[in-house]
Amino acid sequence: MILIIxxxxxxxxxxxxxELEKLGIEYGFLNGADFPxxxxMSQSIGEGADLCTFSLEDGSVAKSSEVHAVWYRKPGLPRLHPETGPHEREFAFGESREGLRGLYDALRHAYWISPLDNINKASNKLRQLRTAARLGFNVPRTVYTNDPTTARAFISNIAGGVIYKPVGDGALFERAGRWDPGTVVGEIYASLLDQSTIEAGISRFSACPALFQEYIEKDVELRVTVVGRSVFAAELDSQSHQDASVDWxxxxxxxxxxxxxxxPIEVRQKCVSLVEELDLEFGAIDMIKCKDGRYVFLEINPNGQYLWIxxxxxxxxxxAIAEQLxxxxxxxxxxGRACQVPC
Structure with missing residues (x-):
């Protein structure tokens, strides 16, 4: 069975x-927000036993051993019972979250798009830039710092403008606690900076560090979706829209x-190599095609959106995702069959 989380x-x-139904493949649907x-879910361990069972969205019960492939997409956070008291919610959330992590560990024998730990590690944008540069991508000159001297020295050496971009997902949340999925109250996008904004940001380095990057003139922006070794590239004519010209x-x-x-074939190969190097099976890569024909890597979302593309x-x-699964x-x-054959 293929499990969609x-x-x-x-x-x-x-x-x-x-697409899975067209291929005639059995699948089940699980959402972490439904737990508990x-x-x-039950996990029994000890005295030679290691059994994990869990209910699916349709009400049926599955065993971890029956799952051979997993698509980890966008599950919600554990949703707690409304009668859980305010002093119990943090504890109940932690117990539920750790149980789900145990379930995912019980599925480690399966093929994943992509393993959760790998998604989390690959989400670090500084790691992404280092990895892309090592693989031979063109990457923008970048500095992440909370040191005013370093920031000013970097900015003074950039002739064509400097942008600020968040290292995280850029969303501003209002939450009641870790167990609360929260409400998005704002979003921070890549922004081209003027001198007054730069100085205002540098003055607040003790509260929050910043990532500065050279601004690169674009011909078009690219969204390159990699599934296994398959590459799907789309160009976005963002430069025809003023509000989307810096960040689409x-x-x-x-x-x-x-x-x-x-x-170009060499860029396609680098995109596949990047996803492999980050131990992923899927990646949504943002790139720029410059007016001089160069391709510049910006970032990769290990679990990004693609349906609009x-x-x-x-x-x-x-x-392609269904076929890869x-x-x-x-x-x-x-x-699994090979493991049962005596050596």
């Missing part, structure tokens, strides 16, 4: 489900013209 509100999961209120996420992305982009370009990304599923079954 995601929030049912994420429409990406259903597009892949359609409406999802049951600021504008109405559906108003930006999208086209299929033919990457598929809708606007016709690139068959959901199909199928291959991983079949390989996991073969490995």
């Amino acid at each position: 995601s929030d049912r509100r994420d429409i990406h999961a259903y597009f892949v489900v359609v 209120t409406s999802m049951t 996420r600021r504008g109405d992305v559906l108003a930006i013209e999208h086209r299929v982009h033919e990457l 598929e809708d606007m370009t016709g690139l068959k990304i959901s199909r 199928q291959r991983g599923h079949e390989e996991a079954i073969r490995r």
